[in-house]
Amino acid sequence: MSAFDKLFTQQEPISELAIQKAIMVMESGRLHRYNSAAGEPTETDLLEQEFADYLGSRYCLACTSGGFSLQIALRSVGVQPSDVVLSNGFTLAPVPGAIHNVGGHVVLVETAKDYTIDLDDLCKKAEESGARFLLLSHMRGHIANMDSIMEICERYRLCLIEDCAHTLGAQWDGQQSGAFGQVSCFSTQTYKHLNSGEGGLLITDDEVVMAKAIMYSGSYMHYHRHLAAPAPSVFEQIRLETPNFSGRMDNLRAAVLRPQLEVLDQKCHNWNKLYGVLDTKLRQVKDIWLPPRSEKESFVGSSIQFSLLTKSPHEIETFVKKCADKGVTISWFGANEPKGYTSRYDSWQYISNLNDLPKTRQILSTMCDMRIPLTFTQEDCVTIASIIADTLKLV
Numbered sequence: 001m002s003a004f005d006k007l008f009t010q011q012e013p014i015s016e017l018a019i020q021k022a023i024m025v026m027e028s029g030r031l032h033r034y035n036s037a038a039g040e041p042t043e044t045d046l047l048e049q050e051f052a053d054y055l056g057s058r059y060c061l062a063c064t065s066g067g068f069s070l071q072i073a074l075r076s077v078g079v080q081p082s083d084v085v086l087s088n089g090f091t092l093a094p095v096p097g098a099i100h101n102v103g104g105h106v107v108l109v110e111t112a113k114d115y116t117i118d119l120d121d122l123c124k125k126a127e128e129s130g131a132r133f134l135l136l137s138h139m140r141g142h143i144a145n146m147d148s149i150m151e152i153c154e155r156y157r158l159c160l161i162e163d164c165a166h167t168l169g170a171q172w173d174g175q176q177s178g179a180f181g182q183v184s185c186f187s188t189q190t191y192k193h194l195n196s197g198e199g200g201l202l203i204t205d206d207e208v209v210m211a212k213a214i215m216y217s218g219s220y221m222h223y224h225r226h227l228a229a230p231a232p233s234v235f236e237q238i239r240l241e242t243p244n245f246s247g248r249m250d251n252l253r254a255a256v257l258r259p260q261l262e263v264l265d266q267k268c269h270n271w272n273k274l275y276g277v278l279d280t281k282l283r284q285v286k287d288i289w290l291p292p293r294s295e296k297e298s299f300v301g302s303s304i305q306f307s308l309l310t311k312s313p314h315e316i317e318t319f320v321k322k323c324a325d326k327g328v329t330i331s332w333f334g335a336n337e338p339k340g341y342t343s344r345y346d347s348w349q350y351i352s353n354l355n356d357l358p359k360t361r362q363i364l365s366t367m368c369d370m371r372i373p374l375t376f377t378q379e380d381c382v383t384i385a386s387i388i389a390d391t392l393k394l395v
């Protein structure tokens with residue numbers, strides 16, 4: 001078996017059109033989002049308008065990162081220091097980090113067998129903690145049953161904040177991921193579905209929430225220039241009591257993102273073709289388990305997760321290492337030490353009274369994760385799947 005030699009970290013290049021747009025911004029010298037001639041919308045203003053249109057939301061704000069957008073989303077819906085915020089035990093580090101940043105108390109919820117949030121544990125923790133907020137992370141693109149989530153949020157009066165870092169372009173029962181939360185956040189960091197290096201987008205239909213978010217992002221009282229924002233009168237109520245945390249997006253990144261948004265659906269389609277090849281091949285391999293997915297879920301297969309239910313931690317470590325030797329980069333969520341982008345909840349030791357999650361630890365102990373960059377072809381995916389199958393036989 002020859003080794004696979006493409007890089008799992010190699011995304012597609014930025015298109016010629018996006019490069020041209022970026023050059024135009026640089027030639028103009030107007031990189032700051034509020035630096036434009038009178039009455040002229042900037043690339044950032046236009047990106048927000050187009051993103052809101054894409055998601056069917058009323059308002060949108062572009063900021064410096066996905067993590068920053070989560071933080072100001074929590075502040076904008078009213079999370080106060082020591083308020084309990086429920087969130088997934090299986091998620092990425094910036095999610096509990098955002099809750100910690102606003103002084104919220106993180107209560108992590110168990111993980112179901114299909115990698116989504118455990119609904120029974122969610123009810124239990126909502127009941128026990130009296131939480132008013134749920135920061136729901138659609139981790140690695142796995143969408144929980146949103147019908148049940150909405151019902152639970154109603155029952156326990158939870159304000160829902162969606163973390164859609166991996167679900168831009170995905171849907172539940174025909175409704176866009178991000179359309180369920182009171183406020184929802186997206187990331188345009190290089191490994192997500194849009195790439196500006198760093199960046200975050202926040203959407204909401206609530207005018208006061210958006211006015212606050214814009215003030216928090218650092219509007220220098222230029223809020224009236226925003227296109228995807230409520231009327232200036234809404235800002236009058238909150239503008240002097242809302243601090244400036246300075247986390248605006250700049251025009252250069254917005255210029256690079258706008259042409260990408262136009263081809264996003266095509267990109268999602270391409271991801272799903274690659275995912276489909278891997279999914280079909282890997283499901284045929286003895287010892288590999290992939291979760292069933294609801295018919296209501298239209299996900300974007302920009303990465304794939306599977307479990308090696310019959311393998312020990314030592315065997316999985318060996319498997320990951322042998323795959324790496326053949327050029328196939330797989331992460332394992334069960335490792336005791338956080339590594340790269342993969343960390344387990346028990347390494348977030350800054351969380352006070354960090355609750356134990358035995359079910360999540362059990363599920364993560366056999367869970368593997370692999371990126372699917374669009375620089376791969378369907379033939380590459382066939383090759384990768386057979387390397388995985390062959391390697392598994394050796395451990």
Ligand SMILES: *Cc1c(COP(=O)(O)O)cnc(C)c1O
Binds near residue numbers: 067166188
């Ligand atoms: C990437 C990501 C974020 C936000 O990350 P940034 O690097 O701050 O843009 C949030 N949640 C999840 C699950 C992510 O994967």
